[in-house]
Amino acid sequence: MTPETLTTPDGTRIAYRDHAPPLPGHRPVLLLHGLAGHMGEWDDLVGRLLAAGHRVVTYDARGHGASSRRPPTTTRAAHVEDAVTLIHALALAPVTLVGQSLGGHTAMLLASDRPELVDSLILVEAGPAGPSPGLPARMADWLDSWPTPFESQEEATAFLGHEAWALGLEKREDGWYPRTDRDTMIDSVAELATNAYWTQWSRIRCPTLLIQGENGTMRPDEPTAMLAARPATSHTVVRDASHDVHLDQPEELCEAIVNFLEE
Template identity: 25%
Template sequence: MRIARLKNADIHWREDGDPDGAPIVFANSLGTDLRLWDSVIERLPKDGHRYIRFDKRGHGLSSCPPAPYSITELVDDLEGLLKQIGVTRFAFIGLSIGGMIGQLLAHRHPDRVTCMVLACTAVKMGTPEMWQDRIKSIQTGGLESLADAVMDRWFSGPFRHSDECLAWRHMLTRTPAEGYIGCSAALAAADLSATTTSLSLPALGIAGSQDLASPPEQVRATTDLIAGSRFIEIPDAGHLPCVEQPDLFTAHVQKFLEESAHV
């Protein structure tokens, strides 16, 4: 296990694949850790690519600074990690809040992000009132009080009845409440409309057809803001299509990376 000791957080990270290969950075969603990408990385080619993933602050094995957080702080953490491990140019794959981190990172460093996959994300997710209500619920009843409703947004009906869904539910409920609240506050305040509109790079938007957290039309609208983008929808999947439909998700990602000449 590896920890990057940064100024404001200790970030747990991992790399797979070819240590001398072209870097691809993954950022996961609210309430998950870097294991979100296990099934994708298992299916990607091992030669020629260096796969880097991390637990954002307040999640997984990273430290949990006091809430609230901002989207700027989450991007600062990733910038600090990449600087520490010597990654300068890279492709980016982010899901949900991870996709928002990628959008702002690409705005800050258009010369460093070669291409990006934006999965189940948007320039703005939910409303401040919705996030404040969620924060209050966690403060009163913990993450357990939200777990079933979150599973409804994360997964399609058949998957919710599987044994694997129980593992993802446990991952959610074992997320530090402070970390979940901190990132919820970041989502409540984040609106990337202006900065994402300025982007011009190869970008692939991926939506799950049954995603209740970031519906396909929201993902498409965000992707359409980026010059050079395209959009696809994965059937029979909710908010985490990389979990429910890893073969389809990975095939789309691999094809996009190849066509974007990220080698």
């Protein structure tokens, strides 16, 4: 499916796909990917959610994929506003938000700031913990470690760990390159280096599910603190999954999401 595009108030182009539901009357689901990712990471989950009767929308965050590569700003507020613009443009509200990693953080802030737009919230390896002073440097080291250009998508898959990551690359004459700008990616996590978001987390009132990978990267005490702050939050751990739960165990992830929504 060829992506459609919309333009946000600050002129950023956002590429998205609106996957039509096979059945009427099911709540829409908006999927938000993580840092340096792309909406194609969700393809396996999209098919499963469609089969369960949901309308599903995916999009490339600003600075990612087919969206504007170098947007005018990469603040947390700008990322939230992009999702809000998409929700309004496609008449998705009230919507279920499913966000992984940085996309989960965006979904969390949206649910806190614009509760009237959100029906339920599902966080995959994402939460309010912070500050994290070393995060930008770690992201820079990770991005700099990519041996680009990759000679083939197979080489990229072997290095990045998942075919879905390789499918997000672009082909040029001399090989395969990321569809992101290094400095834009580092800027995208700048606020997480100095801020924590527990106040925003405590304000959320919609039903919420926290999903961890058994071998994920959340801080060890973060899920416990999240549940203490909001005891009604549901929580599940997906076995044999890393930070990329949606790529490691898409069937188990979909089962957890569908069961939560059916409750």
